[in-house]
Amino acid sequence: MPNRVYISFLRLPLLVRILFIALLVFLTFGISIHFLEPDTFPSIFDGIWWAIITASTVGYGDYVPHSFLGRLTALILILLGVGIVSSYFGTLAAAAVTKQDAFSEGRIPFKGTGHIIIIGWNERSRELIHKLTSVSIPQMIVLIDETLEANPVKSRFVHFIQGKGHVDETILKSDIQHAEKVLITADRGNDELQADMNSILTLLTIKGLCTQVKCIVEILTAEQVVNALRAGADEVIQSNKLTSVFMVNSLHSNGDGLLSNVVHQLQEVKLSSFMAEEKDIGKCFGEVCQRLLNQGFLLIGIKRGEDTVLNPVHSFTVEENDQLLIFK
Template identity: 65%
Template structure:
């Protein structure tokens, strides 16, 4: 019997403080409700009437619908006010403190995400900031998980952005993002380090994610061309060579006869999505025929992806195979 009492006591002590205070307050209300019913059965005809009186008295509301008439009843009321009011106040103070603490933990990135089909973005920089701004402007807006170890609080004031503070190559941090239910992961390069170290850190993060959830789609930004192969070996579904893209952009700008033409095209693409279509109904048709069909559906066909080869603007007579993927702008 003593052993059972000790186990129950230890179990009670392990409960959260808010639950313990609530149980104590309920026990006080129940006890004084029974006591006042026994002391003054005519004034408090049922135990429920006694419990009602105990709750109203302890919370200092004092409706006055039930009032003790005897000396012992009033002694019980004074005792309840001195003891019960303290527990009630403690409960609400603890409740408010818990709410504030949780909000602080949420802002500081210490709360795990429980949703599904979300986008995980690793690394806070100008590129991720711009991307998050664009994603939060979409309808419907996807849930976005931002993971970064340098930030102290969530930098984005949006209900759709959940911040997780921590090292992206640690299992504990990645698991907080509910990676198993994520739709896509984007790993951005840390340009604060030298390019080689930044790529090593990105690939290490990729290995961590693929080790925990091999099926999740991962897009990784790589700065040095020699690390592209390692990123693919680590399981990247797509590698973005940002430095190479920037070099191509600069080269085209140098030799363009129209100032700002390439920039205008890129900014136009911000409002139009590049998509991939695949449908057997286009098989056997020429590029010109498919282009006309898609144009009626407000798609602009710009090329074909055939296995590992990407063909931009082929000849009008180019025949589409059933395995080809169509590159379009919507």
């Protein structure tokens, strides 16, 4: 039985073991001094108080032993207690520093709900994280990347995890079961096809662990869009296609940077979709557009099933189950 207790004690964290030893020392010497000098230390509590104050080298002087045995006990306590107390606080400081280093280096799992997971560190994810953390009520973000050695963002709303996105252990550290959305960015440092393969492999890992979480994937090659959808992507962003559209419009413009200004303004607003209300069903697009304008919203199109119609004619009729695409 004593051996089992000793083994259980050894399994405790070092900080807890030192704390238990310190408490045992304080109790032993506090009780001993009470029985050695009951007139000076009327109660056991007074003895324990004296033991703690003496061992911590504070020494208020409100209780002082007078007998030879009492002073010998105090001498032993000072020699023994200072080492224990110093070890305790030294271990506590070392544990705090180790914990902080592990947190900064991405070795601490995240625990929370409703967070956004961003996989891959690049200029796009940097800008996105800056936008998400600059709002009045920021949402918690978990950044996963294997190339970083420490958290690149100094924000309490960004939790960094170091590791490969297609490894189960790394994804589980992000508390994927309670995440709201996952954004997988493409690694432009690799060949485009290889980057897409890595993104799809990461997507398969995530969907294998948590099928219900919504995943947005950045794909560089048009051929891999279908594979990303087959792997379970809820939305695919073809960044190269978006860039080419931007370039074409710039070439056809008058060189006044109009498209750049529009894109810059779009960073400050949000595109959302809402199910058409019952009062809008059967009405024409122009009427619904005017009603939303009066509320401060800009209606730009209708999503009907798999089809999306941008800026339809004003006579376009809104039907049941239509989704309104709105800038707000």
